[in-house]
Amino acid sequence: MIKIITISREFGSGGRTIGKKVAAKLGIPCYDKDLIEKIAEETGYAKEFIADESEYAPNSNSLAYMFIGRGLDGLSNADKIWIAQKKVIEELAEKGACVIVGRCADYVLKGREDCLNVFVYADKKLRAERIVKQYGESAVEPEKRLADKDKKRKLNYKYFTEQEWGKRQNYHLSIDSGFLGIEKSVALIVDAVGGAAGNE
């Protein structure tokens, strides 16, 4: 019986919106930015700092990353956030049915038979249009914004999970939200769960 749904997504694919809609349809909570608040409570770090460090770090300059900013315990800020993030996600999964967007939740909850891991992606052109509509114009070209954000997510995922972000084998369902549309993507995930989440 599937109880937990993790959603990983390319920037601009609508994955977060899909996660919220799936949760609403199933009547279960969707954790997204709330995760950052919970990690802040765990670690004592400011929310903005966590958002930057955990989604963006480690940057491609990985040697510098390895040696800078470590405490006496030998752990970097990013490591500490990772440990807290892992704990928060595991506790949420134990608490009950939910949707978790991003933050390598698929990896943290890997192997749980009650957890469906979904990856949402879309054509670059559609994503570029979507981020301009959603987040507004910026001095940086939308294509560059997409590439930067996806690269950072990819590196972050790789660093902590030693797996490849977006590779189908790490997910149970990969959905092209550009081709299928947001509503159909939501319906497919709800169908995959079989309406079971939240009813246990």
Next chain:
Amino acid sequence: MIKIITISREFGSGGRTIGKKVAAKLGIPCYDKDLIEKIAEETGYAKEFIADESEYAPNSNSLAYMFIGRGLDGLSNADKIWIAQKKVIEELAEKGACVIVGRCADYVLKGREDCLNVFVYADKKLRAERIVKQYGESAVEPEKRLADKDKKRKLNYKYFTEQEWGKRQNYHLSIDSGFLGIEKSVALIVDAVGGAAGNE
């Protein structure tokens, strides 16, 4: 409106069974081995020869493949089969709603807005169990049979399409049939089509 469904699949994932069941639910034909017969009619080659050449070739010894077995027209047997296969698939798609299993149909029909491309995969252990159940024991270990067949499909796909077999971006939906099960995989594809195929 989705009218055509192509199903690409890892060996032993149940993709062919899923394709047949989807077609039965939608009341449309499923082309699988029938494709070979149609290609035989086009080319004049024997069915067995086509099955071997088109799914298996080109083998990894690609230099030999490039120079052996070419006719006066400079085309190898595999090339001729590819051209006939492409023609057969395009004609079937024009004819009406259908499911097409394998044979790079996703690539041949790429860009058609009425065509949903699905990839079906599953855990190696489950696939190994499935092929022994489905095709019986053999002197070759099931894990080796899986690896051989998938490698051949991958090479064949790469050779003719210059794309990567199984890479999510080449499909609209990738389904882990091991985790979700055959029936749910069928239901998801039918839902993705929106019950529209065959009704046009």
